Amino acid sequence: MGCSGSGKSTLARALHQELRLPWLELDSIHHQPDWEPLDTELFRSSVTDFMDRHPDWVIDGNYSKVADLVQARCTDIVWLDVPFPRVMWQLVSRSLRRVLFRTELWNGNREGLRNLLSTDPEESVIRWAVKTHHQFPGRFDRLRADPRMNDVRFHRLRGKASARSLIQDLTGSASASSSTRQH
Numbered sequence: 001m002g003c004s005g006s007g008k009s010t011l012a013r014a015l016h017q018e019l020r021l022p023w024l025e026l027d028s029i030h031h032q033p034d035w036e037p038l039d040t041e042l043f044r045s046s047v048t049d050f051m052d053r054h055p056d057w058v059i060d061g062n063y064s065k066v067a068d069l070v071q072a073r074c075t076d077i078v079w080l081d082v083p084f085p086r087v088m089w090q091l092v093s094r095s096l097r098r099v100l101f102r103t104e105l106w107n108g109n110r111e112g113l114r115n116l117l118s119t120d121p122e123e124s125v126i127r128w129a130v131k132t133h134h135q136f137p138g139r140f141d142r143l144r145a146d147p148r149m150n151d152v153r154f155h156r157l158r159g160k161a162s163a164r165s166l167i168q169d170l171t172g173s174a175s176a177s178s179s180t181r182q183h
Contacts, residue, residue: 004087004132009060011163012058012059014163019058022053024057027061031106076170077140077149077154078155078157081137082158084133091126099116111125140154
């Protein structure tokens with residue numbers, strides 16, 4: 001978990017590669033052509049199907065529509081608690097690259113300059129990050145305090161060094177046990 005631009009997909013990709021686990025990027029199924037959101041029931045069933053097909057997995061994203069499903073079956077929750085200025089740098093530079101190079105994201109969608117400059121958080125990933133960055137400490141603390149999450153390992157990462165350390169730790173434990181799942 002973490003706000004847009006915190007590095008969720010980058011970390012998930014690294015975990016997927018290092019641990020050789022199936023990876024589901026929630027954005028890739030939620031954002032249908034023309035940025036239309038996938039119907040909630042279809043979204044939930046797609047995530048459930050993925051978890052049913054793979055006993056061990058990596059899932060990245062922050063969708064409340066499926067949080068209960070993923071949290072009920074995860075063994076680890078990773079919060080990328082990246083300082084706001086760093087998030088903004090990563091997000092703005094990533095978005096500018098995507099706009100300039102017309103990078104296709106999911107289902108034919110591309111970030112556009114209009115979206116980048118929009119003041120509407122529903123249209124601009126930058127405005128969305130500004131709106132939501134401050135919400136994650138409370139969300140993380142509530143999850144940790146939830147008795148249903150007692151068997152879940154929580155990881156709070158503040159930068160690239162702690163992310164590399166987590167990957168090394170999990171790579172070591174994955175060789176000892178094949179039952180590591182990441183959220």
